[in-house]
Amino acid sequence: MDIAWELIAPVIGLQLILMTIALVSCVKEEETNGPKWLWILIIIAVNLIGPILYFIIGRKKQ
Template sequence: MKLHYGLDDLKDIDFMAFIPIILPFLAVGLLLVSIALIDLYRHRNTRENVLIWTFVILFVNTIGPILYLVIGRKDSDRS
């Protein structure tokens, strides 16, 4: 049993076999980001910290859109 693998061992891996496993996760992540960004854009006048939420949604993978949808959607009292 090898304890250490080098970059040369990557050529032996069949990456196409992993696509059916990875694709659903990528699709769900993209869907979450899209829904969160659309909601943020539609309600940008009543949300606080729109720029910060945009960065959180885009750069904090999977957890960012969930955080926005759970705690970021609270409307502010501005009209």
């Protein structure tokens, strides 16, 4: 069984970029909706959906 890396690599790259941006944003935010440590775990553990959830739900509106 061959893995189609040319299809998987862009998704992995996108996930890593999105996770990095979300983690940096979460650490720099003074306040989040919910505990900051929990958002960091969600961003890391839930792969592609975790960072998206953080940007939609986790950030406080200013």
